[in-house]
Amino acid sequence: MTQETKDTYAIAKRVKRELDLKESAISTVLPEAFRGDVQRFIARAAFYFSREEQKNEQLADCTLDSKMDCVLKAAELGLCLDGRLAYAVPFKRECQLVVGYKGLCTVARRSGAVKDIFAELACANDEECSLSIHEDGEKLTHKVDFRKPRGDVQGAYGTLVFPDGRRRFVPMTLEELESIRQRSKMKDRGAWVTDTNEMYKKTVIRRAIKLYCDEGLIARAYDLDADNIDTAPERDRVIDMGPAEEIADIAPKAVEAPKEVSGDFFSPESLRQDAKDATPQGARKDNW
DSSP states (O other): OOHHHHHHHHHHHHHHHHHHHTHHHHHHHSOGGGGGGHHHHHHHHHHHHHHHTTTOHHHHTSOHHHHHHHHHHHHHTTOOBSSSSEEEEEETTEEEEEEOHHHHHHHHHHHTSOSEEEEEEEETTOSEEEEEEETTEEEEEEEOOTTSOOOSEEEEEEEEEOTTSOEEEEEEEHHHHHHHHHTSTTTTSTHHHHOHHHHHHHHHHHHHHHHHOOOHHHHHHHHHOTTOOOOOOGGGOOOOOOOHHHHHHHOOOOOOOOSOOOSOTTSHHHHHHHHHHHSOTTSOOOOO
16 A cells, blocks of 8 residues: 555545534435435545545645535535535635536536536537527527537537426626636636636536526525625526516506606706706716
8 A cells, every 4th residue: 555545545534533523414404315325425525535635735734624614515505525516625724615517507407496407618619609589489509510629718608408398598708707707716726727617617507597596405505605706797687587478467557657747858958957966066077
């Protein structure tokens, strides 16, 4: 047995011993369907730390309590801390949970909110990648010639398939993806550096979920993810209103116009006066 193997075994044994003390707590937060597998969650987490701590000194220096907290948070989502579905990232000697792209898709599928969910990258040499909107729904066309290099990433899109068969597509340009990255406190380390394409996929999936099925366990995944940048600003939010006959039932009633209206409300003079009245004293007044 090599020294490296001995070190790995020693770390795994130490972490598992600590996690065994937390078995009751882990079992409590695990989704009911997984409570019989609590020892599997513990063993995989112990192996994960034993492997990663030898490659990352900062992770090894993190406090034991923060490592235990990571395992508990991952367990709450029904995810193993394994470096694939979820992983731990060191930040100022504190270990923080990051939910991976595959982990986020797994939580979404288990929630029942979607039948399937996945993301794809659009690259420079792809033959076509376009989204069109028709009366009967959206249509996305993506053609790739796998016999040649695809080139640089130009964007990404998420696909959601709902239980009733409906599909929704959410595209993001490379500029939008990088804008989200720049707002992350982990932009220059961890998965954003080692697995950039996977993070692009995770980013567009987070936006898709936030637009269409941000509830229950999925919403909890956002809360527990240390890299939980809001990917869906208000200006980007889309509301699926449903069939036309349902929209008619909730459409607002017409509002009766005032009986007496004087002046042109949209004339340049009235706009200038409104702006003047609404400007706080001492504030800068732009020329119209």
